[in-house]
Amino acid sequence: MSALQLEHGESAPAPARASRRRRPIAIPLGLVCLLGIAFGYLFLTAEVKPSAPMGASVDVPGGSASITGLVPLEIDGWQPPSEVAALAGEPQEGAHRVRIQVQFTALDEAGLPLDPxxxxxxxxxxxxxxxxxxxxxxxxxxxxxTVNTTMVFELPDKAVALVLEDSSGSRLSLGTEHHSG
Structure with a gap:
C-alpha cells in the first residue's frame, strides 16, 4: 500500500489466511461425506437373506427341513447317548449349549443328501x-x-436372532427364546 492510499482512509487488504484454512478442512470433510455415502449405499442395498420361522419348513436340496425342538442343555440336562469329548467340559464364558432337533424329509426321486x-x-x-x-x-x-436329527451347538448368550444354515443357503430361524443372557 502506498502512503497516499493510507491518507485517504483506505484499509489494507485482508490476509489470505482465512481462505487457506478453509481448504484443508474441506478436503477431510468431503472424504468423510463420501465414506458416509458409500457405507449408506452398502447397507441399504445389502440383500437380507430370508429364514423360515421356528417350526416352519424350508426347502433344502432334495427335500424339506424344519426345527422341531430347541432346548438349552442347562435347562433339561440332556446328554448324548455316549460320552462326547466336545461336551465334557463347561461351555465357554458368555456362551451356552443348545440342542436343536431338526426333521428332514426327502421329497425328490434322487433323495435328500444329509450332512448334519x-x-x-x-x-x-x-x-x-x-x-x-x-x-x-x-x-x-x-x-x-424322514429322519429326526439332533445337533448340539455352543452359542453366545447375547439375545440376537440366530439362524441355522447349511452350505446350500437354506435357513431356519432359531429365535431368541433360548438365550440365557
Missing amino acids: AGFFIDGLGSGKPHPLWTSSSSMTLDQGE
Whole structure:
C-alpha cells in the first residue's frame, strides 16, 4: 500500500489466511461425506437373506427341513447317548449349549443328501459355529423317508436372532427364546 492510499482512509487488504484454512478442512470433510455415502449405499442395498420361522419348513436340496425342538442343555440336562469329548467340559464364558432337533424329509426321486455336520449358526456375534455333536452321520434319505436329527451347538448368550444354515443357503430361524443372557 502506498502512503497516499493510507491518507485517504483506505484499509489494507485482508490476509489470505482465512481462505487457506478453509481448504484443508474441506478436503477431510468431503472424504468423510463420501465414506458416509458409500457405507449408506452398502447397507441399504445389502440383500437380507430370508429364514423360515421356528417350526416352519424350508426347502433344502432334495427335500424339506424344519426345527422341531430347541432346548438349552442347562435347562433339561440332556446328554448324548455316549460320552462326547466336545461336551465334557463347561461351555465357554458368555456362551451356552443348545440342542436343536431338526426333521428332514426327502421329497425328490434322487433323495435328500444329509450332512448334519455341514450346518452352522449364522447371526450377529455367532462366529458361524458348526455342531459340537450330531445324532446322525452323513447319509442320503430315499424319497418319502424322514429322519429326526439332533445337533448340539455352543452359542453366545447375547439375545440376537440366530439362524441355522447349511452350505446350500437354506435357513431356519432359531429365535431368541433360548438365550440365557
